[in-house]
Amino acid sequence: MLTRRTFLQTSLRASAALAASGAAAPKRIAIIATVYRLQSHAQHMGDRFLTGYPYGGAWHKPNMRVVSLYVDQTPEGDLSAARAREFGFQVYPTIAEALRCGGKQLAVDAVLLIAEHGDYPHNDKGQVLYPRYEFFEQCVKVFEEDRRAVPVYNDKHLSYSFEKAKAMVDASRRLHFPMLAGSSIPVTWRLPALELPLDCAIEEALMVGEGGSDAMDFHALEGLQCMVERRRGGETGVKAVQLIQGDAVWQAGEAGRYSKDLLTAALSRSDTPLGLTVTDGRTQDLVASHELPKLVKSPAAYFIEYRDGLKATMLMLDGAIQDFNFAARLKGSQEMWSTQFLLTPDPNVTYSACLMHKAEQMFETGVAPYPVERTLLTSGILESCLTSKLRDNARLETPHLQVAYHPPRVSQFAQT
């Protein structure tokens, strides 16, 4: 008997074998990074194209060759030179030279842009000013000058600024190159392996996460977004956001601004409750026991009002848990839909292999497996939430976040 999943396991390898036997020339990849040192995003993700990665029950070697690298900063522990020596590529002093491999014309088939980690200033919203937009613009300049554009993967949010993020997506539209971006959260394993039904009617959705602002909140928001975008009518954009902090977060729960049942459902998926679990190993119902306010010294709630009326909440609960969990209720049903987005342990962080498989897929086919608008909208939601924080937690209308798109019909999270 061949179940759907065993079929998938077999057919994945069959298609991999087919691709390998096709003897297509390996795609040439440029990596543009802020830093390349151990356990930086660039190392985790760039290395997948150098040493291969686990996928579908095999150690998968992309039919791709890293031919050039640009690194903006080379702090202590920099690995760029060692990698270049070992894997036979060149480190170039500018992005343009990396894309042209030292020649006069664009000489790569795809760009992996990873601008996370490194020493960059913060703005007054607490955002790290990673030069994603600036790096991307330099890529676009080469594309325009050389009259050819290639697929670009951009790690994490597009830019700390929605305006810049929008310009990036507009450039990819103008020059007709595929673009993929975002977090590993949407594509990693889920416990359970749950997907909201396409075109479902969502009553309310909630995400819990931890790890602080402008780093982990982006991941949590994108986890939320990849779930709710599947609702009836697809994504319509965001009308308003508000970020509240401190005791107001608990009061909002008491007032029913987010559902405590949903919060209980999301927390029921956590494998990392803190407090008494750390003390003596016990299980906890953190909501019913009223332990949350004791554990979370600085809670934050990110409220998102979508243009079609959906309301979603993301709670950052540092001190209560250490994983990312989602819960939703669909209209006309009391059933809870909840799951954990599994972030597998250091140092393998195999979830980044799930993400790089998507980048590889785009580089191979020229088609992004899911819309970059998801990341565009998430980038904008995050920026506006941080603006709300700066403006005394005021609710902010977000007319600029009219980002409408349709989700991929096929689930994109790791299942095989």
Add this chain to the structure above:
Amino acid sequence: MSNSNRPKLAAVVTTFFKYSHAQHIVDRFLDGYGWNGAHHYPPMDLVSLYVDQVGQNDLSRERARRHPTMKICPSIADALTLGGSKLAVDGVVLVGEHGNYPRNEKGQTRYPRHEFFEKIVKVFRTSGHAVPVFNDKHLSWNWEWARQMYDTSRELRFGFMAGSSLPVTWRIPSVEMPLGSRVSEALCIGYGGVDSYDFHALEAIQCMVERRRGGETGVESVQAYRGDNFWSALREGVWPRQLMDAALTRSHTLTPARKDFTDIFPTDDDMRRLVADPVAYRYEHADGLKCTMLLMSGLVRDFNFAAYVNGSQDPWSTQMYLPMPDGRTTLANFFSPLVNNMEKLFLTGRAPYPIERTLLTTGLTAAGIESLYLGQKRFETPHLAIHYQPTKESTFWRT
């Protein structure tokens, strides 16, 4: 007293400290656990607890104070009779893992599971009726005693469930061996020590291969490899290298074989450097299926399964995922599906999956240790001619 419709349970444990098996299991009955998107409280009451060794780090007294409906009892008989003369509970949870018990010359810890079981059964016999029993992990370190436990459960006709969390925990990916598959070779790579995690890895293999065409037919012989013999066997291809590689690609905890890398596939030399004390049990089932259990501490910290299924040359593989509170998590939630299956045992009187699985893996664990003790000689296992059929329904964690 609690509602009389709710089953009353006794727990009989060796010791009760943070992250001991008894704590993981008993706490889920007392404090509930996350299940199906809610904090689930089992619809039954754990009313008595016997703890054999109460150490400095004991938590059972704190639990009894916080849950006054649970009484600490001075003997196993008291825990079952609630101080009276007859059996007064509807189910028994036996956890004989952890605690200070002597080791024998073969390196087996003499956990008193059989002894506890005998005391439980004595109450059953004097009371003239028996109730379902869950036994954590393998039945006994001693095969004859394990077989006696099994035979007694059949004689007195009580529901008997046992084993590891491995068969019931999450799988990544979430796949089940199709019922009636042809399986020619199966393998699991895990970690940990002999007479400990070998049992878990054996249960991981067994819960998969028991679903093959014809069901389980028993095991004819076991050969252990350790140290240099392990590396020779690996080199000579005693077990299929392709299955081993496939299982390794399911790991989330591959020790980086090279400095300055975070996720890299190990070479043979890397493995030899990383794994100080590798152990393999290679065994043959009566219907010709060959299985291999590998313990490779130093290389991985998870349990990964691979098999050749239905004649395909491409391995079929998954990880049995344990959210392990060794720094990776704080809560060993793989005990949640185990407790959830126990609830089914206590509510229906029937084990949700066959006890014969654990009888066989108990015998396999002892046989692997015997082979090691005999100087890594092949050990014939005519006593493991254990036949059974798997459940049609999957019993691993998917919701």
